[in-house]
Amino acid sequence: MALKHKLILASGSPRRVELLHQSGIEPARLMPMDIDETPKKAEHPRSLARRLSAEKGDAAFAAIKSDAAWQGSYILSADTVVAVGRRILPKAEFVDEAAAALHLLSGRGHVVYTGICLITPDRKARQKVIETKVRFKRLSGRDIDMYLASGQWRGKAGAYGIQGLAGSFVQKLVGSYTNVVGLPLYETMLLLAGEGFDVHAGWQEG
Numbered sequence: 001m002a003l004k005h006k007l008i009l010a011s012g013s014p015r016r017v018e019l020l021h022q023s024g025i026e027p028a029r030l031m032p033m034d035i036d037e038t039p040k041k042a043e044h045p046r047s048l049a050r051r052l053s054a055e056k057g058d059a060a061f062a063a064i065k066s067d068a069a070w071q072g073s074y075i076l077s078a079d080t081v082v083a084v085g086r087r088i089l090p091k092a093e094f095v096d097e098a099a100a101a102l103h104l105l106s107g108r109g110h111v112v113y114t115g116i117c118l119i120t121p122d123r124k125a126r127q128k129v130i131e132t133k134v135r136f137k138r139l140s141g142r143d144i145d146m147y148l149a150s151g152q153w154r155g156k157a158g159a160y161g162i163q164g165l166a167g168s169f170v171q172k173l174v175g176s177y178t179n180v181v182g183l184p185l186y187e188t189m190l191l192l193a194g195e196g197f198d199v200h201a202g203w204q205e206g
């Protein structure tokens with residue numbers, strides 16, 4: 001069946017592509033947007049997730065707005081932020097920052113915020129920020145050393161991926177699991193459907 005509207009995913013995150021695929025949605029185009037993700041001074045983690053998801057969407061919109069082939073498309077973007085209280089943990093690129101993040105998360109509760117932004121074919125921007133509360137067990141030195149050696153922390157907010165080895169660190173989770181992985185599926189589908197995108201168009205047997 002031909003899709004009435006195309007979806008552009010303004011993201012380079014394989015997790016977001018996989019989560020959409022799980023929901024029967026295949027973006028027509030992936031547009032990773034390289035924006036400055038530095039938090040502003042005293043910026044709340046919720047505000048940061050909201051701002052960065054919007055900036056990714058705006059950047060993708062600016063890149064395609066004069067391209068006739070993409071007129072009438074939806075643009076979806078997201079940003080995931082991990083915070084202990086108001087303290088924002090970095091998206092880990094180096095092993096020492098990953099070690100510091102894991103020590104901080106050990107035996108404590110934290111909050112994962114994912115901002116989602118949808119730009120509709122009539123150029124309205126719709127936004128939401130979803131929160132999930134997560135509590136890690138107390139991590140042993142060996143848990144941390146072996147996790148660092150696995151490399152699964154690389155490029156992930158808070159230096160962990162709940163969908164991998166770090167899933168076993170989770171003592172308690174309140175809210176959306178897919179929100180932690182990078183895209184809250186229930187809320188994303190609700191947003192898309194509410195703006196007229198046929199979320200069931202790709203649901204076929206087999």
Ligand SMILES: Cc1cn([C@H]2C[C@H](O)[C@@H](COP(=O)(O)OP(=O)(O)OP(=O)(O)O)O2)c(=O)[nH]c1=O
Nearest residue numbers: 011012013079080156157160161162180181182
């Ligand atoms: C907490 C957590 C984060 N993550 C990932 C999701 C995101 O990809 C990443 C947070 O960084 P983001 O800046 O939200 O996303 P990204 O840079 O990977 O992709 P893009 O901006 O192009 O959309 O951390 C997990 O995969 N599992 C987890 O448990």
